[in-house]
Amino acid sequence: MTSCDILSDTELAVLLKQADKNAYTEIYNRYWKKMLLLAWNHCKDKAQAEDIVHEVFIALWNRRTEVLIENIPAFLTTAIKFNIFKHYQKLLHRRQLALQNYDFKESSHDEARLDALFLKEYIDGIVEQLPEKCRLTFKYSREEGLSNAQIAEKMNISEKGVEANLTRALKTIKGSLNDSGLLLLLSIQVWKNLF
Numbered sequence: 001m002t003s004c005d006i007l008s009d010t011e012l013a014v015l016l017k018q019a020d021k022n023a024y025t026e027i028y029n030r031y032w033k034k035m036l037l038l039a040w041n042h043c044k045d046k047a048q049a050e051d052i053v054h055e056v057f058i059a060l061w062n063r064r065t066e067v068l069i070e071n072i073p074a075f076l077t078t079a080i081k082f083n084i085f086k087h088y089q090k091l092l093h094r095r096q097l098a099l100q101n102y103d104f105k106e107s108s109h110d111e112a113r114l115d116a117l118f119l120k121e122y123i124d125g126i127v128e129q130l131p132e133k134c135r136l137t138f139k140y141s142r143e144e145g146l147s148n149a150q151i152a153e154k155m156n157i158s159e160k161g162v163e164a165n166l167t168r169a170l171k172t173i174k175g176s177l178n179d180s181g182l183l184l185l186l187s188i189q190v191w192k193n194l195f
Contacts, residue, residue, distance in 0.1 A: 005029075009072040016064050024064075027072060028057055034073070035080050042084045052083045071129045078125030085118035126176045130169055133157070137165035 004012065004026035015023035032053060039049035056079045069075045127138055136155060140146045141162075146154065148162045155162070 010070075013069045013072060016060075016069070019064065024061055027060070031073060031076055032057065035076050038077060038080050039084060042081075043087060048087060052080060052087060055083055056080055074125055074129045077128075078122060081118065081121045081125060085122075088118075123173055126173050127169070130172060133161075134165045134169050134172075137162055138169040141166055 004015070004020075004022045007015070007023070007026070009027075009030075012023045012027050016027065035053045035056065036049055039052040040046060043049055043052070056076060059079065060076070067075070127135055130138065133155065137151055140151045140154065141148075148159045148166075151162045152159045157165075
């Protein structure tokens, strides 16, 4: 039997899907400190950061057969950010209940800003998991505002190739949002804001 500490992340992900506890332990040992630091950087509360990391690793084991993991660190980072978002949502909800005379518009503004920040970080996590050409095409288009022709020239591919990469990226993002239930939540939020 091979020692898990010499296996690549891809090999560990395959073994994890097969319920290999040694692979799970190795993933935990490789990434728990990084994930704890990430959680602490966001919430500045050691106990809360530890709880978030604990929840993410429990969910990783419980959902090992349901989730296709192509990039373990990106997957864990996205899960940490999602759990931090849920933590802030709970805090915001508690604050709203505690402050009876709190201005509703201000609360909605804070919540909307938090939702937008989380969504951006969540999508960034999805984008980081895309294949390289697809990821670069998406970033050039959405972050740098380059046209398809400019992207094609910069990447030395055809404009059709740029369009195909953008379509693939958007389809992947939409699918991931849909799978996580965020697409439904966003639709409900947009609906609420309209009325």
